Amino acid sequence: MLAPTLIPGPLAAAEAGxxxxxxxxxxxxxxxAPxxxxxxAQLFRLEDVFAAERSARPRTAPATLRG
Structure with a gap:
């Protein structure tokens, strides 16, 4: 199994927008967590950065179906 690629904070920020x-x-x-x-320099796993980004997004109410 390959070790996860670790990237520095500024690159992680760019990838997550x-x-x-x-x-x-x-x-x-x-x-x-680094x-x-x-x-x-702190290094991060990209999947951890994306998970943090998803959890930081504001939750929106689900769209209702109109018929």
Whole structure:
């Protein structure tokens, strides 16, 4: 089994369509945990970043069917 690819915060932010500060805020709030470090840089699994992004989205009411 392959090890997951770890990416730095700024790249993770770009992939998720958010600002790097948002990634840092998610870590601070406990919504996202770094999967590793490279020097001082935190590294993340992309699937974890996407999961945090999905959980941060506002929930919308389901559309009703009109007939």
């Amino acid at each position: 958010v600002a790097p500060a948002t990634i840092r805020k998610w870590v601070q709030l406990g919504r996202l 999967a590793g470090k490279a020097g001082r």
